Amino acid sequence: xxxxxxxxxxxxxxxxxxxxxxxxxxxxxxxxxxxxxxxxxxxxxxxxxxxxxxxxxxxxxxxxxxxxxxxxxxxxxxxxxxxxxxxxxxxxxxxxxxxxxxxxxxxxxxxxxxxxxxxxxxxxxxxxxxxxxxxxxxxxxxxxxxxxxxxxxxxxxxxxxxxxxxxxxxxxxxxxxxxxxxxxxxxxxxxxxxxxxxxxxxxxxxxxxxxxxxxxxxxxxxxxxxx
Numbered sequence: 001x002x003x004x005x006x007x008x009x010x011x012x013x014x015x016x017x018x019x020x021x022x023x024x025x026x027x028x029x030x031x032x033x034x035x036x037x038x039x040x041x042x043x044x045x046x047x048x049x050x051x052x053x054x055x056x057x058x059x060x061x062x063x064x065x066x067x068x069x070x071x072x073x074x075x076x077x078x079x080x081x082x083x084x085x086x087x088x089x090x091x092x093x094x095x096x097x098x099x100x101x102x103x104x105x106x107x108x109x110x111x112x113x114x115x116x117x118x119x120x121x122x123x124x125x126x127x128x129x130x131x132x133x134x135x136x137x138x139x140x141x142x143x144x145x146x147x148x149x150x151x152x153x154x155x156x157x158x159x160x161x162x163x164x165x166x167x168x169x170x171x172x173x174x175x176x177x178x179x180x181x182x183x184x185x186x187x188x189x190x191x192x193x194x195x196x197x198x199x200x201x202x203x204x205x206x207x208x209x210x211x212x213x214x215x216x217x218x219x220x221x222x223x224x225x226x227x
Contacts, residue, residue: 027073062084068159077091079108129161136167139180153214157196163213169181169209170203171185185203189212199213
C-alpha cells in the first residue's frame with residue numbers, strides 16, 4: 001500500500017503523498033500559466049464559477065457571519081459574496097497550496113479576510129464558523145474519494161454552527177474526465193443525512209454537478225407554509 005501523507009492524511013483519509021504532490025503541482029503549474037484567473041482553479045469561466053457560488057449559498061444570508069472556505073484557491077468567493085451580501089462578514093480561506101494561499105492573501109487579505117495553508121486536522125483555523133463552503137474541493141480523483149469526502153464534511157460540520165455547503169461532480173453526466181471523480185448524488189445525500197435531518201440537494205443547474213447543503217435547523221418550519 002502506498003505511503004500516506006502523515007499529518008495531512010489524519011484528516012484527508014485516502015489522500016496519499018502522491019495525491020498531494022499531483023494536486024499541488026497541477027495548481028502551481030496553472031498559476032504559472034494563467035495567474036489569478038479562474039482557469040487556475042479549474043473553472044472554464046467566471047460565470048460558471050459564480051453559478052456554483054450562487055447555488056452553494058441558496059437560502060443563506062452571510063451578513064454578520066463567520067465563513068470558512070475550504071479549498072479556497074485564489075479567494076474568488078470573497079468579491080462574489082461582497083457583491084451579493086455586502087462586506088459585513090468574516091472570512092477564512094483554507095487551502096493545501098502555499099502558493100495559492102499567498103496569491104489569495106495578496107489579492108484580498110485584510111483584517112476580516114484571512115488565508116491559511118493547511119487542513120482542518122490540527123485545529124486550523126481556530127474557532128468555529130457559521131457557514132463552511134467547499135467549491136470544487138472534492139473534484140479530483142484520489143486514493144479513496146469517498147473516505148476523503150466523509151472525513152472533510154464531518155470535520156467541517158463539527159466546526160459549523162449553521163450550515164455546510166459543498167458541490168460535487170455528478171455521476172449523471174454525459175461526459176467524464178479521467179482526472180475527476182463523479183459522485184452518486186444518492187450516496188452523498190445518504191451520508192449527509194447522518195450529519196443532520198435537514199439536508200437540501202440541488203441538481204437543477206446547468207453544470208455536470210450537484211450541490212448539497214447540510215443545515216443545523218430546518219429552512220422551512222412547520223406552520224410557515226401558506227394555506
